[in-house]
Amino acid sequence: MAAEQAKVDPMHQFTIEPLFGTDHWSIAGYNIAFTNSALWMAIVSTVLFVFVAGGLKRQLVPGRWQMAVESLTGFIDNLLAANIGPAGKKYVPYIFSLFMFILFANLLGLMPLALFGLHPFTPTSHFSVTGVLAVLSFSIVLIVGFARHGLHFFSLFVPHGTPVWLMWLIPVIELVSFLVRPFSLALRLFVAMMAGHVLLEVLSSFVIDAANAGPLWGGIVGLPSFILMVSICALELLVAGIQAYVFALLTSLYLNDAENLH
Amino acid sequence: MPQIAQFSDTVASQVFWMLVFFGLIFFVIGRGMVPKVMATMEARDQQIAADLAAAEAARSAADAQEEAWRVQANAQRAEAQALIAKAKADAAQAAEARLAAANTVIDARVGEAEGRIAAARGDALKEIETVAAEAAGDIVARLAGVTVDAAAAQGAVKEVLNG
Numbered sequence: 001m002a003a004e005q006a007k008v009d010p011m012h013q014f015t016i017e018p019l020f021g022t023d024h025w026s027i028a029g030y031n032i033a034f035t036n037s038a039l040w041m042a043i044v045s046t047v048l049f050v051f052v053a054g055g056l057k058r059q060l061v062p063g064r065w066q067m068a069v070e071s072l073t074g075f076i077d078n079l080l081a082a083n084i085g086p087a088g089k090k091y092v093p094y095i096f097s098l099f100m101f102i103l104f105a106n107l108l109g110l111m112p113l114a115l116f117g118l119h120p121f122t123p124t125s126h127f128s129v130t131g132v133l134a135v136l137s138f139s140i141v142l143i144v145g146f147a148r149h150g151l152h153f154f155s156l157f158v159p160h161g162t163p164v165w166l167m168w169l170i171p172v173i174e175l176v177s178f179l180v181r182p183f184s185l186a187l188r189l190f191v192a193m194m195a196g197h198v199l200l201e202v203l204s205s206f207v208i209d210a211a212n213a214g215p216l217w218g219g220i221v222g223l224p225s226f227i228l229m230v231s232i233c234a235l236e237l238l239v240a241g242i243q244a245y246v247f248a249l250l251t252s253l254y255l256n257d258a259e260n261l262h
Numbered sequence: 263m264p265q266i267a268q269f270s271d272t273v274a275s276q277v278f279w280m281l282v283f284f285g286l287i288f289f290v291i292g293r294g295m296v297p298k299v300m301a302t303m304e305a306r307d308q309q310i311a312a313d314l315a316a317a318e319a320a321r322s323a324a325d326a327q328e329e330a331w332r333v334q335a336n337a338q339r340a341e342a343q344a345l346i347a348k349a350k351a352d353a354a355q356a357a358e359a360r361l362a363a364a365n366t367v368i369d370a371r372v373g374e375a376e377g378r379i380a381a382a383r384g385d386a387l388k389e390i391e392t393v394a395a396e397a398a399g400d401i402v403a404r405l406a407g408v409t410v411d412a413a414a415a416q417g418a419v420k421e422v423l424n425g
Contacts, residue, residue, distance in 0.1 A: 014264040016272045030274035037272070038279035045283045052295045058302045060309065066302075073299050092300065093292030101287055126265050128276035133284070194265070 010201035014125055014194065037129065040121045044104045051104075072100070076248065083252040087259045091252070094140065098133060099248035106193060106240030110233070124243075125193035127186050134186035137251040141181075145258035156257055185250060192243045196236040203229040387423075395419045 018033035025032050055069020062070060076096045080088030102124055109122025123129045145153040157174035158167070203225050210222030395416040402410050 011263055016264060016268050016276070018275075026274075027278070030278070031271070032275045032278040033272075034279070035272065035275055037276060038283070041279055041283040045287050048287060049291060052291050052299070055299055056295055058298065060306055062302075062306075069299055070303050073296055074303060077300065093296050094288060096296050097284065097288040097292035100291070101284060123276075123280070126276060128265070128269065128273045129280050132277050132280040136284070190265070 010198045010205065013119075013121070013197060013201060016126075036119070036121045037123050037126060040105070040108065041123050041129075044101060044108055044123070047108065048100050048104050052100075072096070079249065080252050080255075083249070084256045084259050088252065088255070091255055095248050095252055098137070098251060099244050102133070102189065102247050103241060103244035106244060107237070109193070109197070110236055110240060122193050122197060124189055125197060127190040130186040130189045131182075133189075133247070134182040137185060137254065138182040141251075141254045141258045144255065148259065149261060153258070153261070156261060181250075181254060185247060189243050189247055192239055196232070196239055199232060200229060200236065203232065391416065391419050391423060394423070 016035045016037050018035050019039055020034060025034065052069055054065040055067075057063065057066050059066060073092070073096060076099060077089070077092055080091055080095060084091070105122060105124045109120050109125065111120055113120045145156070149155075157171040157178065159170065159174065162170045206225040207222045207229065210220075210225065211218040395412065395418075398419055399410050399412065399415040402408055402415070
């Protein structure tokens with residue numbers, strides 16, 4: 001029994017596989033195979049499109065769906081208005097796309113779609129994906145900052161009230177903390193997503209192995225693990241929302257630096 | 263960890279498809295649909311604000327109209343009372359004038375009547391004198407047989423009558 005039992009590899013869920021025989025696709029020598037990761041990005045985009053399109057009825061008195069979409073756009077609008085001010089209005093499309101893509105990718109990766117034979121994949125659990133978003137946000141901050149303030153943007157590294165005798169140290173620290181931003185953005189999301197999925201997978205392997213080991217172990221280990229798994233599923237749903245929010249919030253804070261300096 | 267183990271094999275594909283799908287999301291949903299959703303919200307907010315403003319304006323207009331109506335009613339009432347007072351005063355004046363006119367007419371008639379009475383008395387007195395003079399002449403002629411001429415008799419009577 002133990003021999004035929006496949007080892008549950010909690011990292012296997014993150015494996016990227018080319019689909020539909022596209023593994024030879026390439027542009028300028030770079031392989032761009034349509035992978036399961038790309039497929040889930042496509043699914044996320046489609047679901048997001050359907051969701052927002054459903055809220056586009058433009059009724060004066062909104063229905064439930066329209067209300068849901070409007071509350072999300074209103075949420076992003078408020079976030080930007082609170083963090084950047086009136087100048088934040090023009091970033092609503094970007095921050096909305098960012099927030100909704102991360103949120104939907106996180107949530108769809110958590111859906112129990114394996115029950116229907118689909119293998120959910122969470123693109124945001126790969127730093128090569130979150131890195132793209134982080135670099136996009138960081139580039140926008142740099143472009144906006146230098147376009148609006150020119151070289152004066154460097155005054156960002158000298159906070160107000162810096163004593164003169166610390167002028168050799170504070171800008172260095174500020175510069176490092178500024179340059180770390182894209183990495184912290186990308187890694188925070190990737191780590192949070194990966195950790196949650198690994199934890200769920202490990203617990204599920206406990207449940208399966210304990211159940212296979214007989215009723216005693218199933219009762220002592222399997223059942224508590226299963227209950228814990230259910231609670232952690234709820235926690236992961238929360239984390240999915242929080243990580244999307246954190247990414248959008250930090251991007252808007254960085255954009256605030258670029259728009260208003262201090 | 264496949265994220266690291268497969269990194270160099272998959273990074274190009276991951277970045278490419280991420281940019282493709284995020285670009286689609288940004289341009290189609292973020293730039294295409296979100297502004298419409300927000301425009302709908304804005305239009306709704308504006309309509310609500312406009313409706314509230316219209317209601318407020320209508321209320322203040324109604325208040326102003328009521329105030330104007332009250333002022334007008336007061337003015338009209340005052341005007342009416344002034345008219346009544348004026349009519350009363352006019353009537354009183356006219357009555358007085360007519361009374362005065364009537365009085366003068368009556369006075370004139372009384373004066374005229376008095377004049378006529380005085381004239382009639384004078385005539386009567388004159389007649390009495392004539393009668394008395396004739397009677398005196400007759401009495402004298404009958405008693406003394408003297409014929410007194412009329413003028414002398416008259417003078418004597420006048421003297422007796424008028425003291």
